[in-house]
Amino acid sequence: MAEELVFYTNPMSRGRIVRWMLEEIGQPYRTEYLDFGTTMKAPDYLSVNPMGKVPTVKHGNTIVTECAAICAYLAEAFPQAGLAPTAAERGRYFRWMFFAAGPMEMAVTNRALGFEIPPERLRMAGCGSLEHVFDTLEQAVSASPFIAGDRFTAADVYVGSHVGWGLNFGTIEKRQAFIDYWGRVSDRDAYRRGNELDNAAMPKQPNS
Known part of the structure; x- marks a missing residue:
């Protein structure tokens, strides 16, 4: 059984970088949306990321924070996507x-x-x-x-x-x-899909 891939984010954050990367690897993942100052600072999430920030990815029992680290990790964890570097790269x-x-x-x-x-x-x-x-x-x-x-x-x-x-x-x-x-x-296509998902999850603005 494949390990679950969970993505903690907010559509108005650097999480958009990781969303793009997740769409590139083409693997199923579950999104957990968090709000600044409330659920992002709640004990449940602080047990995952003590910084109380997003994005974070949890892959099975492995937790990765920081966008660059997450991108590098996902490229290595899912080599079939062809996004990790060759020896020359x-x-x-x-x-x-x-x-x-x-x-x-x-x-x-x-x-x-x-x-x-x-x-x-x-x-x-x-x-x-x-x-x-x-x-x-x-x-x-x-x-x-x-x-x-x-x-x-x-x-x-x-x-x-x-x-x-x-x-x-x-x-x-x-x-x-x-x-x-x-x-x-x-x-x-992965960039466009990621944008569509995050744009759809943006909070509604007054009179919108």
């Missing part, structure tokens, strides 16, 4: 996935919150300057059609999600290389 796959999870997210979040690292302290910050992050990302997405090489992998789900959100919300510069990369990685 492994270096670039992990390099850019964790670049997006570390320096890129830190730099973009700092700017969004109005925090500017003093120039004389840039060496103390793991992300360096936002401009340097963008220049590095541009090189990464321009070197090959996909982030790890010539084919789509789980790293494109993660890096692509950051690029797509950044372009949509204006937190990433609209460089042509980013627009082209996002166009390549998002033109997938």
